[in-house]
Amino acid sequence: MGLLAAGLAVPAIGASGQVSNTAVEAFNSLPSELEDTEMAANTTVLAADGSTIATFYDENRVPVDLDQISPFMQNAIVAIEDERFYEHGGVDPKGLIRALVKNEVSGGVSQGAxxxxxxxxKNTLKEAAYLAGDDEAYQAAQEQTEERKIKEIRLAAALxxxxxxKEILQNYLNIAWFGGQVNGVQAAAKYYFGTTAAKLTLPQAAMLAGMVQSPTMYDISDKDKIEAATERRDTVIKKMYxxxxxxxxxRDKALDSKIKxxxxxxxxxxxxxxxxxxxCDYVYNLIVKGDGFTSLGKTAEDRANAIKRGGYTIKTTLDKKILKAAWKATTEAIPADDPSRVAxxxxTVQPGTGKVLSMIQDKYYSVDKGSENTTINYSTDYQYGGSSGFLTGSTFKPVxxxxxxxxxKTLNSTVNGSPGALAVSSFKSCGSSIRSTETWNFSNAGDGDSESGNMTAWDxxxxxxxGAYIRMENQLDLCDVKKTAEALGMHxxxxxxxxxxxxxxxxxxxxxxxxxxxxxxVANQSPLxxxxxxxxxxxxxxxxxxxxVTSIKDRDGKSLDIPKKSCKQTLDADVANAATLGLSRALINGTAASTGPLASGQKASGKTGTTNNSQDTWFVGYTPQLATSVWVGPETVNGTRKTMQGVSINGRYYSNVYGGTLAAPIWKKIMTSALEGTKIESFPQAPSSLIGATAAPAADADDDDQ
Incomplete structure (x- = not known):
């Protein structure tokens, strides 16, 4: 008994003939200390306001400290699973002798004690094997063998x-399995009772403590097992008494209560x-597939496992107010299941910080069949779960x-805007003419006076x-155009x-x-x-x-290294401010004039975009506070994409869809809601040297754009 009390029971067990010589020899060679294993825990992704966006896990578990667990729960688990817990040194001598006698009679291992x-x-060894992906070790950790029991005894005594x-009890309650994917008392309290471990009542605690013996037999989520679960709960309550x-x-009050x-x-x-x-999908893919989050693991697989098991808290830039406005605007314009299959x-991005405040599309994130569902993120690059991008049309012209x-040149420098033709060889790339014998014949989207003859670059x-922009480009070097695009982060x-x-x-x-x-x-780019x-x-x-991602903290609240804010002046401020002035007429007397300016009086600049045959349409615009892009286009169905000509969208027929038709009104709705309650801000003034001589007032444009 003295040996048993000390947790060194092998000699006594061996004397009974119950254990083989191999097991006895194995005892002395076993490690005497359990390796530290950090159990898998849920990772939570938060919006900027701290609200939960999503939870990731392999095992649904939220570890908590013992003082965050109801005393009823602490007592209940001790009463039913180990009544001499506070007296023994890891092995219960009385229970072990009783089990040995019973096992001797039965000729097997029918009682474990x-x-x-x-x-x-046992649970820690299983968890370590699971996290290591060692199936053999996982099975060995739960085999009904004397060798395993001896290993447990040695390690328990050392532990x-x-x-x-208190530490042992805390770890046990956090690692215990409560059925399905419910692991640990905090997850169990929420799953079965919609509460926390700290608020568990006596009947609730007794029920959970009773489940540990067989979570499937006493599954209170199954109405057919309520009776058995109630009997088991009552056993726990009586044990506690x-x-x-x-x-x-x-006791009597608890026994009379019904399981709710x-x-x-x-x-x-x-x-x-x-x-x-x-x-959420972009955040996950950026962490896993990007190269900026090595603090979570060196490989994509390591980082994916860290998210599912590491118990991290990931705070993001998501602004739920803007997201809500964007969802409303996009789905009101084009419902998720619209027969047109237009999406x-x-x-929305915050200028000066790069914070992505909103990312939305008029679809449900689901693998289920149906035109309303997709897991392709239209807003991002292919690498991060997106599509291969979309042609940007005239939204590239600001480059x-x-x-x-x-x-x-200046905004008021003049150029011929008429349709026409130019030899491809007349364009320059890195100082040399492009080698080509082809002639580029081009036209304009409209045929009004505003699109022919000499005009300012501003008009x-x-x-x-x-025609005007093609001739403007013809006076430039395509390598310089590329450099400007790269300065804006385009790819x-x-x-x-x-x-x-x-x-x-x-x-x-x-x-x-x-x-x-x-x-x-003609370059495919993402809305982001x-x-x-x-x-x-x-x-x-x-x-x-x-x-x-603005922060990642581990389960102990320690911050991990993440990509830091990276901003630099890539475009001359005067040039950028002059470009902003050049884009300021889109909603006033430009191609989105039918949409009109923001009602609040907040100034905004932007550009419509429409590709050939109205396949991709855009409006990208900004205020000093926010920049938002909106793309509208047909989905890929059976490997092909249709155009938006002669199409009915949300019950309305369109002979042609332009950037000002749907994308601009969606943009305005988003920005109106997003800016509600904010102070009106002004753009910096553009230098007169880049504005040039004052031009005559421009004529209103047709509501189209190529």
């Missing part, structure tokens, strides 16, 4: 010397994040405008005149084979510098890229890397 400490050892009883933990009145469940699942993953799902996506201003911008949404002859065979995401038609937006590029204009030429 495991203390809470031994159970903690009692290393940890206090017998051990002096509760008085008679408390409030099943409250903790759904995991972005699919359960509601309207935040696509933002829309929107991203050429900024390059035009950088070259010494050409407001009316989105292709292709997915790698493609280079279209430039000197880069034959190269796969790239760079904006090409050998294609004159780049001015009309476009919103952030225009945010650079809004911030007077200061480009910031997009940020979605």
């Amino acid at each position: 495991s203390t809470l400490t031994q159970q903690l050892v 009692e010397k290393k940890m206090t009883k 017998a051990q002096g933990m509760i008085d008679e009145e408390t 469940t409030k099943i409250t699942p903790t759904y995991q993953g972005c699919a359960n994040a509601g309207t935040s799902a696509y933002f 829309t996506a929107s991203v 050429v405008l900024a390059t035009w201003l950088k070259s010494g 050409a911008t407001a009316n989105s005149v292709n 292709l949404a997915a790698p493609i084979a280079s279209q430039c002859a000197d880069e034959d065979g190269k796969t790239t995401t760079e904006i090409p510098d050998c294609i004159p038609s780049i001015v009309l937006g 890229t476009m919103a952030n590029a225009y945010a650079t204009f809004a911030a007077s030429g200061k480009y910031c890397e997009p940020i979605v």
Whole structure:
């Protein structure tokens, strides 16, 4: 008995003939200390206001300190699982002798006599094996063998010397399995009763303590098992009374109570994040597939496991007010299940910080069938769960405008805007003429007077005149245009084979510098890229890397290293401010005039975009506070995309859809709600040297844009 009390029971066990010589020899070679194993815990993703966006886990578990666990729960688990817990040294001599006798009679291992400490050892070994992906060790940790029991005894005795009883009890209650994916008392309290471990009542605590023996047999979420679960609960209550933990009145009141469940699942993953799902998906993919979060692991697999098991708190930049406004605006314009199969996506970025405040699309994040569902994030690059991007149309023209201003031209410099033709060889790339014998014949979206003859670059911008912008680009170097695009953070949404002859065979995401038609937006980009590029204009030429994660803390509250805010002046402030002035007429007398300016009086600049045959349409615009991009276009169905010509969208027929048709009104609704209650701010003044001589008032444009 003295040996048993000390937790060194092998000689006594061996004397009974119950254990083989191999097991006895194995005892001496076993490690005498349990390796520290940090149990898997839920990772929580938060919005900027601290509210929960999503939870990730393999095992639904939220570890808590013992003082956050109801005393009823602490007593209940001791009463039913290990009544001499506070007396033994890891192994209960009385229980062990009783089990040995019973096992001797039965000729097997029918009774284990495991203390809470031994159970903690067993569960810790299982958890360590699971986290290591060692299936063999996982099975060995729960095999009904004498060798395993001996190992538990040795480790339990050692653990009692290393940890206090309170620490052992705390760890046990956090690691215990309560059925399904419910692990630990905090998760169990929420799942079965919709409460916390700290608020568990006596009947609730007794019920959970009773479940530990067989969570499937006493599953109170199954109405067919309520009777058995109630009997088990009552056994626990009676045990607590017998051990002096509760008085008679408390016992009787608890026994008379009925089990009242409030099943409250903790759904995991972005699919359960509601309207935040696509933002959540971007956060997850950026952490796992990007190269800026090595503090969570060196490889993508390591980081994915860390998110599911590490118990981290990830705070993001998501502004739920803007997200709500964006969801309302996009789905009111185009319902998720609209028969047209036209979709829309929107991203809002904060100029000067790069914070991504909102990311939404008019779809539900789901793998289920149906036109209303998709897991493709239209707002992001392919690498991070997005599509291959969309042609940007005339929303690329501000890049050429900024390059035009950088070259010494002004907003009021004149250029011919008429349709026409130019030899491709007349365009320059890095100082040399492009080698080509082709002629580029081009036209304008409209045929009004505002799109022909000489005009200022400012008028050409407001009316989105292709002819003028093609001739503006013809006076520039395509390599300079590319440099401006890169200064704004522009890049292709997915790698493609280079279209430039000197880069034959190269796969790239760079904006090409050998294609004159780049001015009309023939490079596929994501809404996030476009919103952030225009945010650079809004911030007077200061480009910031997009940020979605502001902090990551481990389960102990320690902050981990994450990518720091990265902003730098990539475009001359005067050029950026002049470009902002050049884009200021879109909602007033430009291609989005039918949408009109913001009612609050807040000034805004922006640009519409429409590609050939109205396949992709855009409005990207900004105020000093926010930059928002809106894309509208057909989904890919059976490998093809239709156009938006002669199409009914949300019950309304359109012969042609332009950037000012749907995208601009969606943008206005989002920005109106997002800016509600904020102070009106002004853009910095553009220098007169880049404005040039005052031009005559421009004519109103048709509501179209190429």
